[in-house]
Amino acid sequence: MSMSEPALTAPAAAPEDSGLGALRWVPIVHGGVTIVLGGLLVFTPGRTLTFVATLTGIWLCLFGAIGFMRALARGHTGAERAAGLGVALLAVAAGLVVIARPEGSIKTIAVVGGIYLIVMGVTSVVLGSPGVGRGVAALRGLLAVVAGVALVAWPDMTVGVAAAIYGALLLALGAAELFFGVRMGRAHDSA
Secondary structure, eight states, X not given: OOXXXXXXXXXXXXXXXXXXXXXXXXXHHHHHHHHHHHHHHHHOTTOOHHHHHHHHHHHHHHHHHXXXXXXXXXXXXXXXXXXXXXXXXXXXXXXXXXXHOTTSOHHHHHHHHHHHHHHHHHHHHHHOOTTXXXXXXXXXXXXXXXXXXXXXXOTTOOHHHHHHHHHHHHHHHHHHHHHHHHHHHHHHHHO
């Protein structure tokens, strides 16, 4: 190599992305859809069992799909990945059961959804959630446990009460997801 030839150097390596930056749109979209579904459950007059079951089932399937994407993103420990995949699988299974049997009793739908919320909530509090800060995971988990216990413990619940409980939970979770997604996007952009 002569003195007049420029030396070729490799470009500086980009800082390794944890995989979460690429998924920062997911909580924003998920939060928005969750708020819409929660609003429909809370503010739609004349709710029917089929309407409540279908919206609840759609949300559970959506939550499961988002959970799969989050759990498979890079940067998670084995326990975080296993917990995320387990909760995602449980959400999809519960959602499909509720969608397949929307004419079932409100008690059955509430118990299926309530058990899912309790398991998801405890898992979120104990192990955290993939891609979510510890405080956000604990808050999400506690909200889910409270709603799950209310759904399972109240045996003579009406459709309106079940819809209000699910709807209020979805509104709170949707707002938290939007906040998290915006905060994650800002943190990734400033890095």
